[in-house]
Each structure stands twice: as structure tokens, then as C-alpha cells.
Amino acid sequence: MTQPDTLSLTFGALADPTRRAILARLLAGEASVAELAEPFAMTPRAISKHVSVLEAAGLVSRGRDAQRRPSRIRAEPLSEIDDWLTAYRRLWTQRFDNLDRRLARQTKGTPDAETQ
Known part of the structure; x- marks a missing residue:
């Protein structure tokens, strides 16, 4: 069985809005599963499953701090x-640059070759 490429794993993990919210929270610093679960109407166990998906994709690492297992984001x-x-x-x-040039020509009153 072949392993999915890392880009596919990353996009798969980011496809879920709860996991994106967890990553956004981890931008502020490490947090335990219980801390990550606070803003959600989910159990810590459900959040732990989301963190596991993020961990499998390499987006999160978990440490050990006494009884706490803080998660931290990996860039x-x-x-x-x-x-x-x-x-x-x-x-x-390139497309925005082309649009800028076209708008500048129109502003100056120069006819646009594409519209003639």
C-alpha cells in the first residue's frame, strides 16, 4: 500500500474547518486538548481525533509536560x-499586472487594442 504524498495529507487535514480553527488557535501558542476543545461544542475526545489528523499530516506536534500533552503548530x-x-x-x-496596465491605458483615454 502506498503512502499519500505529504501535500495531499496536508490539504486533507486542512479541509475541515474545525482543524483550521485548531491551527489558528495554536498560532497563539501551545495548548492541551482540553484547552483546544473550549470554544467548540465537542468533547475533548472529538478534538483529540482532529489533533491526531493534524499530527499525522505533520501540522501539529505533541509534547509531554507532566500530566499535560500540549500541542504546537509545525510550519x-x-x-x-x-x-x-x-x-x-x-x-x-501576471494577470493583475495586465489588468493594471489595461486600466491605466483606459484612464489615460488610450484605446485598448483588445476592444477594437
Whole structure:
């Protein structure tokens, strides 16, 4: 059985809004499952399952602090998404630059070759 690639695991983990909210909370610092469960109408056990999915995708690591197992965010998988988006970002930038040039020509009253 082949393992899914890390990008697919990351996107799969981020597909759920609860998991995205957990990551947003972890941006403020590490938290236990009980602390992560506070804003949700879910049991700590359900939140723990979400944290496990995030952990499997490499987005979260769990430590041990006495009786507490704090979760903390890991940025590496998010960096991989950013790398993947680079080509698309170039495309968007190019299209926005083209739009800027077109709007500038229209503002100056220069006829647009595409509309003639």
C-alpha cells in the first residue's frame, strides 16, 4: 500500500474547518486538548481525533509536560503548500499586472487594442 504524498495529507487535514480553527488557535501558542476543545461544542475526545489528523499530516506536534500533552503548530507542511502555490501566485500576479496596465491605458483615454 502506498503512502499519500505529504501535500495531499496536508490539504486533507486542512479541509475541515474545525482543524483550521485548531491551527489558528495554536498560532497563539501551545495548548492541551482540553484547552483546544473550549470554544467548540465537542468533547475533548472529538478534538483529540482532529489533533491526531493534524499530527499525522505533520501540522501539529505533541509534547509531554507532566500530566499535560500540549500541542504546537509545525510550519513545515504549510511551507510546502506555499512552495506549491508559487507557480499559481506568478500567474495571478501576471494577470493583475495586465489588468493594471489595461486600466491605466483606459484612464489615460488610450484605446485598448483588445476592444477594437
